[in-house]
Amino acid sequence: MRRRLVIITVAIAASLILVGWVGLTFLPSPSLLRLTFFDVGQGDAALIQTPDGQIILIDGGPDRTILKKLGSALPWNERTIDLMILSHPHSDHVSGLIPVLERYRVRQVLASGVVHTTPEYLKWLELVRDKKIPLTVAQAGQRLELAGGVAVEVLWPVASYAGQRVGDLNATSIVNQVRYGATSVLFTGDTPRENEQVMLEAGADLKADILKVAHQGSRTSSSEEFISSVAPEVAVIPVGRHNRYGHPHAEVVERLSKLVHQVLRTDLEGDIKFVSDGYTWQRR
Numbered sequence: 001m002r003r004r005l006v007i008i009t010v011a012i013a014a015s016l017i018l019v020g021w022v023g024l025t026f027l028p029s030p031s032l033l034r035l036t037f038f039d040v041g042q043g044d045a046a047l048i049q050t051p052d053g054q055i056i057l058i059d060g061g062p063d064r065t066i067l068k069k070l071g072s073a074l075p076w077n078e079r080t081i082d083l084m085i086l087s088h089p090h091s092d093h094v095s096g097l098i099p100v101l102e103r104y105r106v107r108q109v110l111a112s113g114v115v116h117t118t119p120e121y122l123k124w125l126e127l128v129r130d131k132k133i134p135l136t137v138a139q140a141g142q143r144l145e146l147a148g149g150v151a152v153e154v155l156w157p158v159a160s161y162a163g164q165r166v167g168d169l170n171a172t173s174i175v176n177q178v179r180y181g182a183t184s185v186l187f188t189g190d191t192p193r194e195n196e197q198v199m200l201e202a203g204a205d206l207k208a209d210i211l212k213v214a215h216q217g218s219r220t221s222s223s224e225e226f227i228s229s230v231a232p233e234v235a236v237i238p239v240g241r242h243n244r245y246g247h248p249h250a251e252v253v254e255r256l257s258k259l260v261h262q263v264l265r266t267d268l269e270g271d272i273k274f275v276s277d278g279y280t281w282q283r284r
């Protein structure tokens with residue numbers, strides 16, 4: 001009787017080990033979302049690769065550096081970007097998106113639609129129009145669903161800027177969350193403190209695990225109240241080495257260091273990469 005029990009126990013243990021081995025060897029690895037903040041100098045560019053292989057590019061930095069970055073981050077034969085987001089038309093966000101439009105097939109664009117007449121923004125608009133890429137005008141409350149449980153939620157602008165001229169282009173910056181499972185990241189463009197205040201007063205759900213710090217860490221953004229409401233674990237400042245604006249401002253870095261567990265800068269770290277399994281983020 002006792003011997004039989006031992007045999008059964010050993011058999012059960014052996015099958016469990018076998019099932020575990022087969023699982024580890026043949027089943028696909030857990031679905032990961034990849035997030036990269038590129039070091040493109042003084043400007044912003046972030047890439048998201050969803051578990052289903054869809055690609056989101058948020059801003060393109062000030063020049064063609066982004067092409068090299070995309071070339072090494074994406075599979076060699078990848079020539080499609082599913083969603084391109086232009087936070088606002090300043091050159092350090094839009095210029096790099098021009099060669100990206102020329103080289104990649106872009107399926108959808110999200111932008112504010114604001115009127116602005118710099119050559120780089122006009123060129124970008126012309127390419128979007130010529131390539132007949134559907135352009136969604138951003139407005140708070142929009143939720144763009146991607147495959148694999150990834151969603152983009154727009155928090156700013158509260159009213160559409162389509163066809164409007166605006167004095168301060170930074171104020172038109174799209175603010176959006178990207179969510180995957182229980183994990184999230186907040187993109188802020190160059191949104192100024194006045195907009196932060198409006199979002200706070202409107203009770204917007206700003207909470208995110210990772211915050212892309214607005215406007216290269218300028219003191220015109222990132223109020224204490226805003227950072228506290230986002231309550232991120234990590235704040236990432238995309239900023240150029242020895243830039244002439246003195247970004248990031250020391251007081252913003254100090255504020256972030258006080259409120260956020262980890263503050264990272266592309267001028268010090270180069271490209272900054274994370275992966276999410278839907279539960280938690282890991283630095284890569």
Ligand SMILES: [Zn+2]
Pocket residue numbers: 088090169170190
């Ligand atoms: Zn700007």
